Every structure is written in C-alpha cells, then in structure tokens.
Amino acid sequence: MGAPRLHFHLRHKLQSFLLDLDERFAGYLGPGEFCLYNMCNNHFFYNRRPFEKFLDCSNSEHLLIVTDPPFGCRTELISHTLRSLRRLHNRINQLPSTPLSIFWIYPYYSANHIKQEMPEMDMCDYRINYTNHLRYTNVGRQSRFCGSPVRMFTNVPLRLLRLPLEEGYKYCQDCDCYTAKENLHCSRCGTCPSVNGQTYRHCDHCDTCVKPNYVHCPSCRRCTQREGHTCSFYQSKQHCWLCGEKGHIESNCSKFRNSKLKRTKDKGCLICGKHNHRERRCNHRRKYFRELHFMGETSIQCL
Ligand SMILES: [Zn+2]
Ligand SMILES: [Zn+2]
Ligand SMILES: [Zn+2]
Ligand SMILES: [Zn+2]
Ligand SMILES: [Zn+2]
Ligand SMILES: [Zn+2]
Known part of the structure; x- marks a missing residue:
C-alpha cells in the first residue's frame, strides 16, 4: 500500500501486489499486480477481483x-x-x-x-x-x-x-529484541527506553528514563525541555501518575483525597512517602486504586 519502490524490488522475486494512488503505475503494471487505490478510505478505483485473488x-x-x-x-x-x-x-x-x-x-x-x-x-x-x-x-x-x-x-x-549489527544495532537479552546500539538497557525500568535512538538517562526524581537534554522541573515533578517551559501549560498536558487522567499532576489530584497525601515537600512518593520511587511504582497503590487492563489500555479507578 503506497510503497511502489518495494513492489518493483519484489515483483520478480515474490508475489507482490501494489495498491497506490498514483495512476501512472497502470502504464507499467497490469491489473494482476496493481490497483489504483486510496488507503485513507479503502477505496478501489478499478475492479478489485485481482486483488482478492491475490489475498x-x-x-x-x-x-x-x-x-x-x-x-x-x-x-x-x-x-x-x-x-x-x-x-x-x-x-x-x-x-x-x-x-x-x-x-x-x-x-x-x-x-x-x-x-x-x-x-x-x-x-x-x-x-x-x-x-x-x-x-x-x-x-x-x-x-x-x-x-x-x-x-x-x-x-x-x-x-x-533481526536488525543488522553492522548498521549500529544490538540484541538486548533482557528485552529479547534488537534495538539501536546507543539505546542502553535500564535495569530499573526493565527496558531499553529510547525511542529516538539517543541514549536516555534514568532520572531518580521522575523514576523513569528521559531524553538526555531534558532537565527536571521540581514543580512539575517531571523532566522536560528547558526551552519554553511554562509550568501551568505543561501540567495541563500531563497524565496524573495517581489517577491516570490528563490535565493535572499528582500534587493537584482531586481524585486522590488530600488527606491521604503524605506531606513530603514533593520529594518522595505521595502515596507512601518513600524516596526511592514515584507513585506509578508504589507498592501501596492497590490500597487506593484499582487498575483495569484491557486491549493494551489501562483504566484506573479510585477506591
Ligand atoms: Zn533492553
Ligand atoms: Zn530507567
Ligand atoms: Zn526528572
Ligand atoms: Zn515546570
Ligand atoms: Zn489525578
Ligand atoms: Zn510509594
């Protein structure tokens, strides 16, 4: 779908069928391997029988x-x-x-x-x-x-x-998959955390791995870009680590009753007060929240 170069690369080696929105391909490819197609609405402009046969x-x-x-x-x-x-x-x-x-x-x-x-x-x-x-x-x-x-x-x-080692990839045994060489495994997070290929570092205050150029903002309780950071705007875009909802951070969470919050001057975990983790990984979460996992999504109920 929309990958003509791949089709031309494969067509003599494997069975391949090109769906593409560029009509010019009809001049080179017969109906047995090409159909004019819009992938945004799954629309076949020509007879789709040959494609069905291919499937x-x-x-x-x-x-x-x-x-x-x-x-x-x-x-x-x-x-x-x-x-x-x-x-x-x-x-x-x-x-x-x-x-x-x-x-x-x-x-x-x-x-x-x-x-x-x-x-x-x-x-x-x-x-x-x-x-x-x-x-x-x-x-x-x-x-x-x-x-x-x-x-x-x-x-x-x-x-x-299997990603090619000679092109700068490595196999991570802990994650059981291949990733960029610069993407170092973090034992605390249990993953090779980088998504952009940079080497992330683990921030103890956030208790998560962050981009190397990020700085920690104590009032937002998160690491973020230094440039153009406005706490109130940034916080309105965050998901709360307590209730999971978007629009506030943990210290402003109304779902989690204030009386329960440990007064730790925003340094430790707001649930138990310990300093070696944040609310997402707190062993006491179960007392206050029920987490439901369904189809790759997590919803959080406050008890
Ligand atoms: Zn890993
Ligand atoms: Zn980490
Ligand atoms: Zn941080
Ligand atoms: Zn901030
Ligand atoms: Zn909340
Ligand atoms: Zn805790």
Whole structure:
C-alpha cells in the first residue's frame, strides 16, 4: 500500500501486489499486480477481483502488508483500512481471525496514536532512510542529528526481526529484541527506553528514563525541555501518575483525597512517602486504586 519502490524490488522475486494512488503505475503494471487505490478510505478505483485473488492464499503461504502512508495521514483512517483488509483477507480464506502481518512505516513520534488505534502494533527501532527525501534520512547536510525519525510498526513479534549489527544495532537479552546500539538497557525500568535512538538517562526524581537534554522541573515533578517551559501549560498536558487522567499532576489530584497525601515537600512518593520511587511504582497503590487492563489500555479507578 503506497510503497511502489518495494513492489518493483519484489515483483520478480515474490508475489507482490501494489495498491497506490498514483495512476501512472497502470502504464507499467497490469491489473494482476496493481490497483489504483486510496488507503485513507479503502477505496478501489478499478475492479478489485485481482486483488482478492491475490489475498486468497494457501496455508503454506505467508502474506504481509507493507504500508508507507504520507505522514500527514490520520492514523485512525489508516488503521480502519488495515482492519478492513484484515477482515477481507480472513473472509476470503475462511479464517475466523488471523493476525495478518502488517508493517506500517511511520515516524516514531506517532507511536501513541498508532498504539491507541491498534494496540497490537509495536515499534521496531530500525531507522528507515528515504533516499529520495532530505528530511527523513541520515545522509547529507539536512539530515537530522540522530538519524531518520521514521520507524516500522508491526504486529510481528519484535524478537523475530533481526536488525543488522553492522548498521549500529544490538540484541538486548533482557528485552529479547534488537534495538539501536546507543539505546542502553535500564535495569530499573526493565527496558531499553529510547525511542529516538539517543541514549536516555534514568532520572531518580521522575523514576523513569528521559531524553538526555531534558532537565527536571521540581514543580512539575517531571523532566522536560528547558526551552519554553511554562509550568501551568505543561501540567495541563500531563497524565496524573495517581489517577491516570490528563490535565493535572499528582500534587493537584482531586481524585486522590488530600488527606491521604503524605506531606513530603514533593520529594518522595505521595502515596507512601518513600524516596526511592514515584507513585506509578508504589507498592501501596492497590490500597487506593484499582487498575483495569484491557486491549493494551489501562483504566484506573479510585477506591
Ligand atoms: Zn533492553
Ligand atoms: Zn530507567
Ligand atoms: Zn526528572
Ligand atoms: Zn515546570
Ligand atoms: Zn489525578
Ligand atoms: Zn510509594
């Protein structure tokens, strides 16, 4: 879907089908391997029978969808299309539900949007470089200082994706997956925390790993960019570590009754008063909150 170069690379090696919004491909590719298509609304401009035939595959064949949408596209629309194609694939193959493998090329900063729509998608740390795009590459003067921000989101287990060691990736035993070499494993967080390839550092006050250039703001209780930081505006964008809601930080949480708050001058955990963790990792949370996990999302109830 919208990845013509990949199709031209694969078409003589594997079975491949191109769905793209550029009509010019019809001049090179027959109806058996191309359909004019809008992935924002899952619309086929030509007869879609050849594509349906392509989806019809035997058990031994593995089908995967690669999509490379324009980065301005709304993630809801792309997700909707991917779900429709998955349903179509399952119907044609008379399967109740199979996880049709998906690779979605998109910038890492859209990870939350993608996760919200499709919680089964994880981000692979491989940096995609576009040779025909100045901003999304690691080559040339205008390239971004930590390389391309473009990544691959997939429902394929990340441990199956072996990233090349010679291109600056490593295998992390604790996480059981490949990641950028500079992305150091944090034992406290139990993960290789970096999403942009920079080496993060663990902030003890936040009790989480943060970008290296971030500074800790004691009144916001979080690390953030130094430039243009306004506490009240910043706090209105945060999720509370106590009740999970957006719009305030823990010291202003009305759901968590004030009487329970330990008076620790905002240094330690507001639930128990200890200094070696923050509220998210407090062992006493269960006394005050019930957390429900469903489809990759957590909702928090105050008891
Ligand atoms: Zn790790
Ligand atoms: Zn950490
Ligand atoms: Zn911090
Ligand atoms: Zn602040
Ligand atoms: Zn709150
Ligand atoms: Zn605590």
